[in-house]
Amino acid sequence: MASKWSLNERTARKLDKAASAAVKDALDTMDALKAAEEGGSVERAEKVSGMSEEELFSFAEYDPHKGEKIGYTEYSYWRSTLRTFLHNKVALFFLALMGLLVLFTIIQPLLPNQADPNKIFFNAEGLARSNEQPGGEFIFGTNNAGQDLWARIWAGTRTSLYIGVIVGIVQVIIGVIMGLLWGYVRKLDFLFTEIWNIFDNIPQTIVLVLLSYIMTRSMGTLIFALSITGWLSMALFIRNQVLMIRDRDYNLASRCLGTPLYRIIMKNLLPYIVSVIMLRMALTIPEVISSEVFITYIGLGLPPSTPSLGNLVNAGRVLMMSPELRYQLIFPTVVLSIITVSFYVVGNAFSDSSDPRNHH
């Protein structure tokens, strides 16, 4: 305490000295000016004597922009997030692309002249019209079995997006609940941390492979296997956020002022967590698509009667070595890549712009 005071004292003395020096300087200048006016030949006065009144002094004009700088601005977290996001032109482009693709995937079956993804087309002789080149009657051609590749790609995208969204929602719900418990209930912290330490070491791929191996091949299995591991990282993140935010000064202040809990949660906690949730949802989709492709590749995926991006890639893979059939791999992978890249870019851009440190 004593040293702190003496430090302040010293600072004060220094300030005093500086002030008195400044006053002395000013007095000197005035003297010099006076001397110059009087026609004296003091050396210092010569510098200023040649200058006119306008050169020596200028009026400080009122500038509204400068006024804003120190004035009070109403800071809104969401508006700043949006503004930062809108600055990112690449992310905007991918957001538009993503929106269009998702919209098209949803409305595609409602458009006229769309084939059923599982319908096999036959020609006049009663043979399946397999491997027809793209551009004719079928926009993306037909596959090996004589099904419309265009219809299958959009149906597959729907399946994959559906799985992604469900898995994302499940992860968020379990992750947020567990994370809040983990962070708020202090008694649970040790137990949960130990459990996390043990389970985090189990490779997710193994869980996925194992569950798909022992369960029947269906969408439900895939959703279950993907949800069961994904929520762990979410819960940890929420827990860390809660721990960090819970006892911050502004939250203590809020509590002291009698702010109700729901308002603390809505105003102080949720902005952080909602951005995490959005990020999680956006990044879950490329992850889930990758996992689905992987599981299908090792032979544990969905049956071909349920078209999915994994199925399509796998079917195209078999034919890719004959150049004229390559389109059956290229079309699905291009659609898949556009979807995964746009979700990835948008998710990351959103997480960047939701970080208050990036708000300017």
Add this chain to the structure above:
Amino acid sequence: MASYIVKRVLRSFITLFLVVTIVFCLLRFMPVEGYFNNFDKMTPEQIERQLDARGLNDPLPTQLVRFYNDLVHMDLGESIKYRPGVPITEILAQRIPMSMLLGTISLVLALALGIPFGRLMTRYKGRIPDHIGTAFVVLIQAVPAVVYYLFIQMYGTSLAGLPLLFSRTNLATYVLPIISLAIGNIAYYAMWVRRYMIDESNKDYVKLAIAKGVNSRTLMSKQIFRNAFVPLVQYIPTSLILTLVGSIYVESIYSIPGMGGLLVKAIQMQDNTLVQALVLIYSFLSIIGLIIGDIAMTLVDPRISFGKKGGAR
């Protein structure tokens, strides 16, 4: 430090024990066909007799204890369908060296290319090399690996005229698998080197060094890079250890006789004991990799101690 390592290893033992138990119990739910080579031709009595003989009708705890005992003696059982009657350890011993060879070459390649790429991106931050690099990283990160593996194979064979399938004796067949294995790690290391270096260059000591007049080349390589590389040290042991198991995709695409392709085959053939053994090895190696990574990090950077932080990694 020592107490941290002991704790860490103990915890991993618990993880491993849990994994072993869960894997074993879950696989008991599989249909019994997976235990027989010629299930369709057998009569129910034969099946019962066989199950009894192998102890598969014993109560689960008895089977578990026997399984632990086998594991301690490094016995993973025998393959049933893939190569009937051959001990799994023998199959693995034949296949691991191939995966390791390819994996190590590609990892060295990835480090040799990924780190300079990351540094280049940092130096030209916000300019064209950085944008190109970022686009590459995003593409590799977002698109499922098998997609670009397939494109590498498709165009590598048709445009560059490289051989389609792997052969132990023909070195030209090594090129495409190694490129495929390396490309993901190149993007990974480039991305993290860039990110950590940028984080690091915003720190005060860098400002001081600039003010002091340290030239930017020395600053980049001696100060920023070394500090930025510390978090990456954590991942190298895992990368190295996982070369043992190889890549499931790459090995099966090029039919490389390594560990990675084995899992796909075992699953397709429903060879229960082989699946079980492979799953256990994958988990075991990942866990070991994580431990070594954590310990390596504390050794490289004395400021890091995990002991106090607990679970809040």
